Amino acid sequence: MPIGVVMRRTPGVTRWAKWAWRAVAILPGAGPADWRELRREGDAVDYHATTLTLELYKAETEAYLHGITAREPSVYVIMRPVLGPHPFDMVLVTASPYEAQDYNDNGEDVVEKIPMPPGLLAWVGDFVERFHHEEEFVKRRRDRAKTDGRQDGIGDPRISTEGDVYASPALKRGRLT
Template structure:
């Protein structure tokens, strides 16, 4: 599904950043965009910045279910931050909670959650009903191998001791 991305430009709050950019809305089924101005209030401007494809895969249904189970189901909009006077570049949008987390881990990209419109929420929910089969939890069985028969890490073997204390031997070079 083509998904229009709306970015909001506000005046920056520091002297190092003239503008602050944030994803604020998505437009399901939108046509092509080239930074079309949608709304202006003073210096704050909303742009239809880009239209990106939103793809759903049968193998990722668990991640979609996780995203829908969140307090506010969201679309994660991923974009490169603006450098200087340049505008940010929208890379993708996803409804996968796991992919959004992976994108956040890099620290180089901006990932903004945008609440899902009702129509998009229904589309994702229909996809889940058609393709999601929850996997039952299977507890892993422990190995029967006994690991407690050998004592490793019992301190310095040159020191006779009954407790599990790590001590250095006394005497010799550098002793006080």
């Protein structure tokens, strides 16, 4: 589904940042855009920055379910700061909080959480309902490896010098078995 990203530019609060930018809304089903001005209120300006495709995958339904059952169902816009005429390169829009967390962890990208409109919530919910299968919990069992094996110290038995602190104790006593 095509999703338009609305960015808001407001005056910066410090002398080092002239403008503050935030993703404030999404437009489900939006057409193409290239930083088109939507609204101006004083110094605040809203732009339809771009339109990205929201793709859903059957293997990620657990993440979508987690996202739509949260207190505030949201989509996430991943942006990368760039130098140029526009402050960000829009990378991705996703309904998966797990994928958003992965992008947030790299420290280079900016991840904005935007409330999901009711129509988009219904669309994602329908996808989850059709494709989500609860995985049965399977308790892991230990392997039957022998755990009572004898260890011959911390050293390498191939080292023959007695002055080496890491030499095997059996080797020091003259017994190598």
